[in-house]
Amino acid sequence: MMMVFGLFPSLNKAHAEDILNINADAAILVEAETGKILYAKNADQVLGIASMTKMMTEYLLLEAIKEGRVKWDQEYAVSEYVWKIAHDTSLSNVPLRRDGKYNIRELYQAMTIYSANAATIAIAETIAGSEANFVKMMNEKAAELGLKDYKFVNSTGLNNSDLKGFHSVGNIDEENVMSARATAKLASRLLSDFPEVLETASTPTLKFREGTEDEIKMDNWNWMLPSLVYGYEGVDGLKTGTTEFAGLCFTGTAIRNGNRYITVIMNAKDDSGKGMNKKSRFDETKKMFNYAFSNFSKEELVPKGYQVKGSKTLPVIKGKEDKVKIETKDPIKMVVKNGEKENYKPILILDKKKLNEKGELTAPIKKGEKVGSLTIESANDQTLGFLTQEGKSKIQVDVVAAQDVEKANWFVLMMRGVGSFFGNVWGSISSTVKGWF
Known part of the structure; x- marks a missing residue:
């Protein structure tokens, strides 16, 4: 009775959607501390998530680090699968040599800042032995976290057809899918369980293998970080995603004056209704952040x-x-x-x-x-x-x-009992007498 109301309301009602007019297939805005939903559009529609997938890979890696199953300075030897993905210039990547060895920290930085796909698969292989085993862990962790409306088929968010024939889960043309609500819940758990992810996610640029012939500048794909092209005050994460199937996606988070909000935008479009304009996902996210920071504040209600x-x-x-x-x-x-x-x-x-x-x-x-x-x-x-x-x-x-109440001693209780007895007797006599008249 006290807690069931409103927990999973229908959030596709027009009262929230009409306010912001978000140009996307789905979107959600939540207050991070409690997960209170401030705006939602098609929040339960299952859609492609592209590289927002990597939030789950980040979660599982940070959990493995915390539990001591993986160490930051642990070295990874490049597999044939990872090497082939790393040298596909059509994908977001850092160069990984077939005979090279890379520590987990630099692979994590490449994944989190630059959305490097081969580095992500390398992390999956490190944790689970193979990407197939890791995908099983992803789906199990999603269930454990209470997510609904999801399916993971790889660790990166790429289409399986991009995996050079190495895909082992799902069909050749499948991608990872989730709802905006589930994506927001994953982001919320990532931030609450492993807030250190923001130290890396908020890094605007970093050099991979600095000082070597493999050095490459990694500019963060989150262009809403304050120092980047669409900078927004308070933004410090979290993960973009782009594929032809998923469109332009972005899970953002920003904090001002101690108030943090989480946003998810899926298949963002520009004002003309066209997709794949990279600016659109940030424009639509900005609408939600502006709405949150301008119209809401934390109040002491009780x-x-x-x-x-x-x-x-x-x-x-x-x-x-x-x-x-x-x-x-x-x-x-x-x-x-x-x-x-x-x-x-x-x-x-x-x-x-x-x-x-x-x-x-x-x-x-x-x-x-x-x-x-x-x-x-x-x-x-x-x-x-x-x-x-x-x-x-x-x-x-x-x-x-608000205070102690001691138990009365036996004498007091006895006297109360006697008083109550005679009080009842007197009450009975009084009622009888009144009845005579």
Whole structure:
């Protein structure tokens, strides 16, 4: 009752789409901390994701590093598959020699900054032994992260037909697909579980194999980084993607004044409706960031120590006091649209396991003891949409006892019992007498 409403609302309704008029097949804008959805268009439509795929490869690599299964200075010996991909000049790549050895850190940098495809496959082979095994890990991790509407067939996001006959999962012309919602959820988990990814994703340019004859300048494909051509204040990630099947895609993230937002744009088009204009994915992303930073702010909707009107206390039995004050343990803060703070109302949910049939607590009660929880909902029936249940739980706080209530001793309890007995007797006599008249 308290948490189900609005978790997965239909987000294709016109109220959000009409506001921004995003020129793309699908798009979504979320507040990063809670995953609150601020805008969505065709959020559950399954589409090509191209190199946004590499966010999953990044996740699995950073997880392997954290668990000690892979080390940054670990060396990789180039396989025939990786060598052939590396020398396809039609793909984004850094030069990898057939007899060369490369450490995982430089391969990771090439993948994250320059979307280098051969370097990505090299990472997949390092972690799982083969890309086929790695793809299995990708799909399993997607399920573990609670993603829906996805299918991974390779580690890069390329079309399988570009893999020189080395593809081993899916059909020859298949690509990886996801929904905008699932892509945003993946980005959200990547940022929350491994925020260090931004140290590399925010690097505007870096030289691969600097000082050698294989040196190549890697300019970040994320042209919204502040120092690049379509620079936008606060942008520090995350991943672009481009194929003929997927069109122009971009998962972006930006932070200002402590507020971070995540955007996903899929098959972006320019104002004339044409695709494959590289500027369009950044133009459409800019619309979403402008909307977020100009129209939303984080507000304290419920302060710490808040008491719900009409429910400031709970009755207590067997205690030295017959009631106890209750209050919120923590504040509730959430990003809300400017001017709409007053639209939200608190909802108190008491823990029925703590109460008897009469709704009473039983002493002793310790200060700080949880007796329920408090959440918020929109007073004007606007649904709250969140990427995950975990995100929505961040707008729910514990309600606790504000003071100790000690258990009364046996004598006091006995006297109360006697008093209650005679009170009931007197009440019965009084009612009878009144009945005579």
